[in-house]
Amino acid sequence: MKYLTRQEWYGALVAVLVLGVLLSIASPYFLNSRNLSNILVQASVVALLAGGQTFVILTGGVDLAVGALTALAGAMAGYMMVKLGIDPYLAILAAFAIGAGVGLFNGYLVAFVGIPSFIVTLGGLTLWRGLAFDATGGFDMSGMPEPFPFIGYGELFGLIPMPIVVMVLFYVSMSFVLSSTKLGRYVYAIGSNEMGARQVGINIRWYKLGVYVVSGLCCALAALVLIGRMDSSSGKMAQMFELDAIAAVILGGTSLFGGRGSIIGSLLGAILITMIRNGMNLLEISQFKQMMAIGAVVIIAVWIDVIRRKRLLRK
Amino acid sequence: MSNQTPVLRIRGLTKHYGGVKALTEANFALAPGEHAAIVGDNGAGKSTFVRLITGVEQPNDGTICIDGKEVNFDSPLDARDQGIETVYQTLALAEDLDVPANIFLGREKVLVNLGPLSILNHKAMREESVNMLATTGVKIQDMSETLRGMSGGQRQCVAIARAAGFAKKMIILDEPTAALGIQETARVEEIIKGLKARGVPLIIISHNLRQVFDLADRIWVFRQGRIVASVLKKDSNPEQIVGLITGAVSPDNVPGATDLLTAISVFRET
Numbered sequence: 001m002k003y004l005t006r007q008e009w010y011g012a013l014v015a016v017l018v019l020g021v022l023l024s025i026a027s028p029y030f031l032n033s034r035n036l037s038n039i040l041v042q043a044s045v046v047a048l049l050a051g052g053q054t055f056v057i058l059t060g061g062v063d064l065a066v067g068a069l070t071a072l073a074g075a076m077a078g079y080m081m082v083k084l085g086i087d088p089y090l091a092i093l094a095a096f097a098i099g100a101g102v103g104l105f106n107g108y109l110v111a112f113v114g115i116p117s118f119i120v121t122l123g124g125l126t127l128w129r130g131l132a133f134d135a136t137g138g139f140d141m142s143g144m145p146e147p148f149p150f151i152g153y154g155e156l157f158g159l160i161p162m163p164i165v166v167m168v169l170f171y172v173s174m175s176f177v178l179s180s181t182k183l184g185r186y187v188y189a190i191g192s193n194e195m196g197a198r199q200v201g202i203n204i205r206w207y208k209l210g211v212y213v214v215s216g217l218c219c220a221l222a223a224l225v226l227i228g229r230m231d232s233s234s235g236k237m238a239q240m241f242e243l244d245a246i247a248a249v250i251l252g253g254t255s256l257f258g259g260r261g262s263i264i265g266s267l268l269g270a271i272l273i274t275m276i277r278n279g280m281n282l283l284e285i286s287q288f289k290q291m292m293a294i295g296a297v298v299i300i301a302v303w304i305d306v307i308r309r310k311r312l313l314r315k
Numbered sequence: 316m317s318n319q320t321p322v323l324r325i326r327g328l329t330k331h332y333g334g335v336k337a338l339t340e341a342n343f344a345l346a347p348g349e350h351a352a353i354v355g356d357n358g359a360g361k362s363t364f365v366r367l368i369t370g371v372e373q374p375n376d377g378t379i380c381i382d383g384k385e386v387n388f389d390s391p392l393d394a395r396d397q398g399i400e401t402v403y404q405t406l407a408l409a410e411d412l413d414v415p416a417n418i419f420l421g422r423e424k425v426l427v428n429l430g431p432l433s434i435l436n437h438k439a440m441r442e443e444s445v446n447m448l449a450t451t452g453v454k455i456q457d458m459s460e461t462l463r464g465m466s467g468g469q470r471q472c473v474a475i476a477r478a479a480g481f482a483k484k485m486i487i488l489d490e491p492t493a494a495l496g497i498q499e500t501a502r503v504e505e506i507i508k509g510l511k512a513r514g515v516p517l518i519i520i521s522h523n524l525r526q527v528f529d530l531a532d533r534i535w536v537f538r539q540g541r542i543v544a545s546v547l548k549k550d551s552n553p554e555q556i557v558g559l560i561t562g563a564v565s566p567d568n569v570p571g572a573t574d575l576l577t578a579i580s581v582f583r584e585t
Contacts, residue, residue, distance in 0.1 A: 177432065180434055180435050180437070181429075181431070181432045181433060181434055181435060182423055182425070182430075182431055182432070182433045182435065183431040183432055185412070185416060185420075185423065185435065186431075188409060188411055188412055188416075189409040189412060189416075189420055191411065192409035192410050192411040192412060193407070193408065193409045193410065195405060195407070196405060196406065196407035196408055196409060196420075197407075197409065197420070197421075199391065199403060199405075199407035200407050200420045200421035200422075201391070201392040201395070201421040201422070202420070202421050206431075207431065210431060259409070259410070259411035260411050312463055
């Protein structure tokens with residue numbers, strides 16, 4: 001029990017359970033397996049983005065361009081398959097190459113040039129989405145070839161929807177990377193004490209660059225799941241997803257100041273955000289109020305983080 | 316000292332920043348198992364000296380020998396690889412990682428080497444950390460706790476245990492107790508005395524003369540960018556050291572204070 005309460009994601013777990021109970025009472029439609037499975041499927045894209053975002057935020061940076069990069073990778077892949085008739089697996093490779101390439105670009109500017117990540121990715125937010133529109137002529141593509149219908153709507157053993165399978169596999173491997181590889185350890189070390197990490201000989205520039213590449217690759221993966229779900233692609237996709245992804249990470253107990261947090265928390269955070277949306281839909285709360293609610297949740301989550309950090313520093 | 320090869324011998328070490336002479340013709344020697352203290356006023360050249368012998372900066376002139384062999388340090392990592400472990404004032408610890416992670420930070424033991432994705436050997440690092448802490452006499456209740464929950468003294472002890480565990484030749488401690496309370500200072504000093512008993516050579520930079528006289532065998536006095544005196548603790552006293560630091564006492568009036576400095580210089584010319 002002490003182990004549990006000590007975890008950064010403990011708060012998010014409690015929030016998910018409490019909200020689950022409240023929504024079960026408030027709406028008869030919440031607590032059935034169809035709806036719960038739907039929540040997880042809807043959470044999957046944001047969860048994938050939040051996973052990559054966790055790496056960036058743990059180093060003390062932030063990636064505001066994940067929505068735009070998802071759109072770029074997705075729109076390009078869709079355009080290649082539908083318009084140019086390129087083999088879907090080549091298009092998937094291209095999406096990952098775009099994700100990694102933009103990640104390298106961001107990481108280079110942040111780690112080697114020294115531009116704050118906030119600025120690099122704020123610029124990227126419009127730069128990459130603009131490129132997504134421009135490169136595809138602004139047209140929507142629809143009718144994705146296999147394997148996209150399977151990624152979006154297939155079910156493993158005729159039971160578990162594929163987006164959930166992708167999300168679970170992703171989180172299992174990412175939590176291993178974060179807890180048991182050099183990259184994971186140095187991500188925490190850089191976020192805790194960047195100077196100290198340099199003094200003990202960690203090549204912090206390359207590892208900082210690495211987290212943006214991880215985030216870029218996660219965007220590509222999220223884009224593939226998203227175009228599978230929508231059976232279409234366009235430069236408009238994944239609008240504002242960066243907000244949900246960052247909110248999921250922060251709600252999951254990862255500190256915006258870096259160094260503290262966990263990837264499991266981000267999964268719980270993504271589920272929490274989706275539950276809030278799902279619950280408000282079931283309770284027929286208007287879209288406008290939903291926008292306000294999500295924004296408020298983000299501010300409150302950061303507020304809690306700031307208070308927690310002050311308390312830790314005082315210790 | 317005369318018939319033993321020093322662990323560290325430095326001749327004519329010089330560092331100028333443009334016209335500013337931060338360190339001029341410094342001669343220094345550390346005998347096997349010896350604990351040396353470096354004292355001096357602010358700006359006397361202590362920090363420059365430490366930066367040069369830990370590879371943070373490179374000298375304009377002079378030589379550094381370890382066990383009689385001349386070495387060049389291109390970087391702090393280089394100095395570390397050649398056996399000099401440094402505990403910086405800032406400690407270079409990651410507060411959000413636990414004790415074994417900090418001890419092995421930057422030199423993790425791995426099960427499979429895959430570059431950045433190398434898989435860590437948690438078990439081996441934990442076991443060796445327990446050993447290192449035990450050898451150095453550092454007591455940590457919960458190894459899996461992050462350093463954030465620990466006191467400054469405990470953190471300092473972890474940093475020293477890390478240095479002691481990895482040091483092949485010697486340890487350099489930069490103001491190890493500057494930020495600590497009385498009790499914690501005492502604990503850190505016990506650890507340093509333990510290193511003395513084990514014969515680990517050590518250089519300590521300290522402003523605290525009580526501490527210097529408690530811990531060091533030999534005291535090196537820096538003044539205005541030069542090493543002006545080197546005295547054995549047993550032949551000296553705090554008033555004399557203060558005099559040497561401020562310039563009120565001339566090194567020439569202290570018997571033997573310049574012997575080692577000139578001996579090294581003479582050796583250099585031959």
